[in-house]
Amino acid sequence: MIEVHGLTKRYGERVAVDDLTFTVEPGRVTGFLGPNGAGKSTTMRMILGLVRPTAGHAWVEGRPYRAFDRPLRRVGALLDADAVPGGRSAYHHLASIAASNDIARRRVGEVLDRTGLTEVARRRVGGFSLGMRQRLGIAAALLGEPGVLLFDEPVNGLDPDGVRWIRMLLRDLAAEGRTVFVSSHMMSEMALTADHVIVLGRGRVIVDTEMAEFVRDGSRGDVLVRSPQGDALARVLTGEGAQVTVEPDGALAVAELAFTRIGELAAAHGLVIHELAARQGSLEEAYLRITEQEVVHRAAGAGGAAGAAGAAGAAGKGVGR
Missing domain, CATH: 3.30.70 (Alpha-Beta Plaits)
Structure with missing residues (x-):
């Protein structure tokens, strides 16, 4: 599982993440929600050791991520689909990652097949669409057959068929007993995918509960x-x-x-x-109600739930997440 305790990150006077404590358990999909600027991406980067916390700690399977000798066998992550050398083919990109963690070469073909990229495996990544790069990032996350998976906006750029595919994939991974932690602004997809939900507002946990309970208690019925x-x-x-x-x-x-x-x-x-x-109440309605006072980046003239919808409803990555 993922255990976060007292996790804090400050940049000068600005507090990006403020004393977070929560647990992401195996065998279910946990949705990680919040307006732009709430601290979701910063939190995920601290879990993966890419950002050093000011205070607190984040452990994966009882240890800091940096303590693993071959981390991709324990933790798979997709944080930025564009972080791939454009001159490499999809196959060679994955093969180099596999070699770095002593992962069998056969896994490259298996994850290419599972993510629907077999036919374009020898094409250079620079010619891939955003949706194809997302699939490649997911393939890399699955390469070491890890027990813990983190995905930041995994449906960004996917077509409707791809969105359905990632929904089924996430649920299948959780059903296999893996820990699946997913950040997204796509409320409709999170409502169909996540079993548990953690919501951040201005760097703090404001909701940590079962999805059904959150929707029931936070929205109109x-x-x-x-x-x-x-x-x-x-x-x-x-x-x-x-x-x-x-x-x-x-x-x-x-x-x-x-x-x-x-x-x-x-x-x-x-x-x-x-x-x-x-x-029946919806996840979007419950989310907008709970985060109405937490939106950081609100357009001029926008207010209340409508303003929150504008700030939080975009599917793509936002500034300062």
């Missing part, structure tokens, strides 16, 4: 009701203890009352209903 007798229905539902809000189009958003009870009350009072639909 209500019932949408459309009726030509909306005013009368609202009075009936309010009298039963419901919280009723009128939507801009005249529909009723009803909370604190069961879906079936709403229908029963309408029937008992002879009120017509044209639509009755339970609305």
Whole structure:
């Protein structure tokens, strides 16, 4: 597993990461979320020994990453898909990495096949699209068959088929008992992929919980009701203890009352209903609510959840992550 305790990083007066403590456990996908500038990439780099912490420590399998003689056999990571020499072929890039960690050459062909790059294995990486470079970075992370994997924005640049592939790959890796730690701004994908979620805001942990619990507790879960007798229905539902809000189009958003009870009350009072639909909360909604006050890079004129959506919803890498 990955264990982070009291991890802090300061750059002069600026605190990039502030006393983080959390554990990433094997056998599940842990999503690592937060607005641009929250400290996600800095944290991952400290776990991998690429950035020296000001205080605290990050251990992988009970040891600092730097303590491993052949680290790629223990930890695989994709932090930057562009960090590949453009003049090398995909095959020779992976072969050189394998040689550096005493990894069998056969693994090169296996990971090329698993990431869908076999047909372009002899092409120079400089001609690869961003999505192909992402696949190559994932192949390099898998090369040593490590038990711990870290991915920073792995779906960036992938087409819809590639996005589905990486979703299935991450879940398969977790099902194999590996520790899978994934940073992403793609809320829709994290909702489908992650079992657990850790959210940073301004360098601090603000959420560390199961994905289902986070979505349930942090987002709206209500019932949408459309009726030509909306005013009368609202009075009936309010009298039963419901919280009723009128939507801009005249529909009723009803909370604190069961879906079936709403229908029963309408029937008992002879009120017509044209639509009755339970609305489940979403990861995006829960995320925007919890991070609304944590956004660092907000465009002028943007505020509230809308501003947070603009800052946090982009799929690509942001400045100061």
